[in-house]
Amino acid sequence: xxxxxxxxxxxxxxxxxxxxxxxxxxxxxxxxxxxxxxxxxxxxxxxxxxxxxxxxxxxxxxxxxxxxxxxxxxxxxxxxxxxxxxxxxxxxxxxxxxxxxxxxxxxxxxxxxxxxxxxxxxxxxxxxxxxxxxxxxxxxxxxxxxxxxxxxxxxxxxxxxxxxxxxxxxxxxxxxxxxxxxxxxxxxxxxxxxxxxxxxxxxxxxxxxxxxxxxxxxxxxxxxxxxxxxxxxxxxxxxxxxxxxxxxxxxxxxxxxxxxxxxx
Numbered sequence: 428x429x430x431x432x433x434x435x436x437x438x439x440x441x442x443x444x445x446x447x448x449x450x451x452x453x454x455x456x457x458x459x460x461x462x463x464x465x466x467x468x469x470x471x472x473x474x475x476x477x478x479x480x481x482x483x484x485x486x487x488x489x490x491x492x493x494x495x496x497x498x499x500x501x502x503x504x505x506x507x508x509x510x511x512x513x514x515x516x517x518x519x520x521x522x523x524x525x526x527x528x529x530x531x532x533x534x535x536x537x538x539x540x541x542x543x544x545x546x547x548x549x550x551x552x553x554x555x556x557x558x559x560x561x562x563x564x565x566x567x568x569x570x571x572x573x574x575x576x577x578x579x580x581x582x583x584x585x586x587x588x589x590x591x592x593x594x595x596x597x598x599x600x601x602x603x604x605x606x607x608x609x610x611x612x613x614x615x616x617x618x619x620x621x622x623x624x625x626x627x628x629x630x631x632x633x634x635x636x637x638x639x640x641x642x643x644x645x646x647x648x649x650x651x652x653x654x655x656x657x658x659x660x661x662x663x664x665x666x667x668x669x670x671x672x673x674x675x676x677x678x679x680x681x682x683x684x685x686x687x688x689x690x691x
Contacts (some may be wrong), residue, residue, distance in 0.1 A: 589628075
């Protein structure tokens with residue numbers, strides 16, 4: 428279903444004219460569709476505002492998107508005018524195999540002519556996760572020239588979704604879901620026994636475009652709950668991503684969409 432129809436279920440997902448669900452058959456179809464949106468958003472942003480500011484996501488699905496962009500679109504993008512941030516990061520060194528930055532560097536950034544000064548990674552080498560989050564918040568504030576109380580407007584924020592409905596590092600019933608003023612926080616995730624550094628919901632919801640990439644049968648139950656269930660958003664945080672003035676696109680493959688009703 429594309430944007431234009433309004434649906435609201437008690438406790439469920441709100442589909443507005445600025446949001447759409449794109450069902451793709453295979454993961455490769457999903458990567459291709461998302462790559463086209465990425466390229467279009469970058470081209471439009473540079474034409475209109477002379478820069479494209481994107482927040483990347485970790486995970487296997489985004490990795491495949493980055494690989495596709497690097498292989499097929501690198502010659503067509505204005506890399507000098509593109510600026511890369513991360514919507515969340517594991518609290519591991521930047522060269523760690525678990526690092527979202529390390530993955531994006533390997534799959535995309537090391538393969539395209541992007542100036543190093545255009546890449547803004549989370550300073551996870553800081554052993555204090557809260558201090559690393561505060562430093563990254565200051566980096567974002569400086570880049571966007573924000574006044575106190577303002578939120579940045581990213582041109583595109585890429586998000587994945589976990590089988591539990593979490594997105595970025597906003598896990599179910601964690602403290603970061605209640606944050607209303609900070610841009611970046613260290614979010615303690617009890618089941619992981621670790622802190623994750625993450626953008627807050629106000630930052631996600633201030634973006635011009637948010638794109639979810641959701642692939643695989645293990646995401647089907649959560650996706651059904653988000654679009655058709657009644658659970659509170661604190662239990663499925665992806666429900667809480669609703670850009671205030673931007674657009675929201677869900678790219679989902681057949682397996683992930685397998686529990687959705689046909690009229691969604």
